[in-house]
Amino acid sequence: NAGVMQNPRHLVRRRGQEARLRCSPVKGHSHVYWYRQLPEEGLKFMVYLQKENIIDESGMPKERFSAEFPKEGPSILRIQQVVRGDSAAYFCASSPQGGVQPQHFGDGTRLSIL
Amino acid sequence: GQQLNQSPQSMFIQEGEDVSMNCTSSSIFNTWLWYKQDPGEGPVLLIALYKAGELTSNGRLTAQFGITRKDSFLNISASIPSDVGIYFCAGPPLSGTGNQFYFGTGTSLTVIP
Numbered sequence: 057n058a059g060v061m062q063n064p065r066h067l068v069r070r071r072g073q074e075a076r077l078r079c080s081p082v083k084g085h086s087h088v089y090w091y092r093q094l095p096e097e098g099l100k101f102m103v104y105l106q107k108e109n110i111i112d113e114s115g116m117p118k119e120r121f122s123a124e125f126p127k128e129g130p131s132i133l134r135i136q137q138v139v140r141g142d143s144a145a146y147f148c149a150s151s152p153q154g155g156v157q158p159q160h161f162g163d164g165t166r167l168s169i170l
Numbered sequence: 171g172q173q174l175n176q177s178p179q180s181m182f183i184q185e186g187e188d189v190s191m192n193c194t195s196s197s198i199f200n201t202w203l204w205y206k207q208d209p210g211e212g213p214v215l216l217i218a219l220y221k222a223g224e225l226t227s228n229g230r231l232t233a234q235f236g237i238t239r240k241d242s243f244l245n246i247s248a249s250i251p252s253d254v255g256i257y258f259c260a261g262p263p264l265s266g267t268g269n270q271f272y273f274g275t276g277t278s279l280t281v282i283p
Contacts, residue, residue: 163210
């Protein structure tokens with residue numbers, strides 16, 4: 057299965073720690089998107105990246121959150137000094153091109169903050 | 171931000187029944203996508219629509235891109251137990267950057283065998 061791979065599937069952190077979420081897009085896809093989903097809600101856009109570039113980060117909090125998609129390796133969503141409110145499912149999606157191309161999703165990382 | 175409202179919010183139906191759900195927006199969309207999400211998993215793309223009035227089928231699923239470009243509909247015929255899940259509409263609004271996909275509030279479907 058060459059779909060979007062996210063790890064870890066579950067991540068538990070204490071308040072103040074850092075969380076690193078990884079996403080390997082579908083092979084050949086150079087566009088990556090990160091979304092956040094709270095229980096019983098839809099997905100909310102956070103950030104859109106192409107290789108080595110952040111294209112649109114308008115949905116990502118300005119503080120504590122950062123994202124990267126290096127030339128080699130997976131895309132990383134990093135949350136510093138986590139707080140209880142960061143508890144959510146974080147999904148990564150990829151597409152071969154940007155714009156209106158359908159995005160293909162991974163199974164998410166469920167982040168729990170103690 | 172953009173609001174995509176889906177109705178109904180939840181449905182409980184008997185196996186074999188047909189299902190209809192819709193999604194409405196306050197602004198024009200140039201693409202509509204329908205996804206299904208099972209518990210603990212990511213959304214899976216069901217159908218993509220690109221033109222106003224377009225009607226597209228995928229097996230027992232049929233979706234339509236509304237003429238006003240502010241709505242879309244999804245129908246499931248002869249429902250089966252594995253249709254259980256949450257159905258989301260999504261898309262990029264015409265007025266946006268084209269990068270952001272907005273997701274609807276979801277319709278939760280329960281199929282009773």
